Amino acid sequence: MKRVSMCLLIAGLLAGCGAGSGEGLDEQGLPQSGNGNGNGGNDTPPEPGTLAQLQADIFSPICAQCHTGGAAPEGLRLDSEQSSYDSLVNQPSGQQPSLLRVAPGDPEASYLLRKLEGADGIDGGQMPLGMSPLSATRIAQVRDWIENGAPREGVGESPTSIALQSHLSEPGVATLRFSRPVSAESLSDAVQVYFHNDGQRVLASPEQYALSLQDGQQLRVHWHRPDYPVTAVEVVVNDPAVATLLDQQHRVLDGDRDRTEGGLFRHEISF
Ligand code: HEC
Structure with missing residues (x-):
């Protein structure tokens, strides 16, 4: 109900529902996942901007092909949400120990992001090694999570920047x-x-x-x-x-x- 009236209101102003007309978007233009569909079960897709989503979209399907188990390169395990969190956040890089893999709130200083972007000055190759680089959107997802304080759960408390x-x-x-x-x-x-x-x-x-x-x-x-x-x-x-x-x-x-x-x-x- 509320969504429809919002839509009509905006339609009146802009002669159309504009960008909000995409299907599956709620009144804020966010994908209608999880919120308000009464589905509290585990089938709900993870929220955007969370570690759970990075795990599902990037770490498990792509990185854990190599970064898994006790023999993971540089000891960096990305095979579950908890091991990703434990081996990334506030942990020094094995290749450049003066840098943290993930410095909460500071994407530029985070070695993880430099490796994904193939930035100047990294040791070794761009990640994922030997494959095509992640898309700009995927890299931005990682950046947002770090920017928001790299929270274990949810999208973090720090304000939007x-x-x-x-x-x-x-x-x-x-x-x-x-x-x-x-x-x-x-x-x-x-x-x-x-x-x-x-x-x-x-x-x-x-x-x-x-x-x-x-x-x-x-x-x-x-x-x-x-x-x-x-x-x-x-x-x-x-x-x-x-x-x-x-x-x-x-x-x-x-x-x-x-x-x-x-x-x-x-x-x-x-x-
Ligand atoms: C084909 C195997 C392979 C894949 C896939 C892969 N990596 Fe790596 N990764 C390595 C190897 C080997 C190294 C060490 C040598 C190098 O950096 O080139 C490494 C190093 C790293 C480092 C540096 C660790 C440190 O402590 O300095 C980071 C960060 C990293 N990988 C992140 C990722 C991420 C994120 C993904 C997925 C997007 C990924 N890797 C996918 C093999 C892989």
Whole structure:
């Protein structure tokens, strides 16, 4: 009932159910798994963003072909949720002991992510060894889990934050990724774009850029260059003086990554 009325309401505003029209999505655009279907049994697919989901989607089917049992490479066992947790979170890498395999809240410092991305400076090969690399979406799933504090159960208590998806985005586009789905309604007020020109900072008008949100988590900011010379574009999110961004639990975004709600996020692209 509630879903239908929400849909009609949004339909009235946007002339269509828009992105929410995908089947199997609830009113927040999340897949309708587990919640509210009365199925408390073990057949329920794991929630997105949890270790259970990483185990089911990545570690068991792919990595545990090698990372299993007592002879697992580097002693890293990924053959069950518990062994993955025990051998990843806050455990030093065997290859680079000054780094943790998973540093909760800090994807960039986590050796696991570097091995999945095939980053510069890793020892040995990109994982999964000798196979095609994981898709960007799968790697992002791992990143989100680490960003959210690498919880053993659930999606973690730390507030939703932003990780830059890629430094190599297409011209005219900045791509940001939230660690959990955010509320699309609060987005347009909570994002500002500024153009820099000879030391001046000019607020872009709404016609000069467009926002698009995929899966509630990936935001593309697409701007049109104005007709004056621009030295940099700045994207600001969650400026407390303007408007804050909410996630789907109605919690304010952690913009400055201090692991508490609130704070401004700024991303500047210079030309
Ligand atoms: C075909 C076998 C194989 C598969 C599949 C595989 N690995 Fe590995 N992994 C290895 C070997 C061998 C090493 C050590 C040599 C190297 O790094 O190249 C290793 C090393 C690692 C390390 C470094 C451990 C440390 O402590 O420094 C990580 C992290 C890792 N693998 C994660 C994964 C993940 C995650 C997957 C699944 C996406 C995966 N591996 C799939 C064989 C494999």
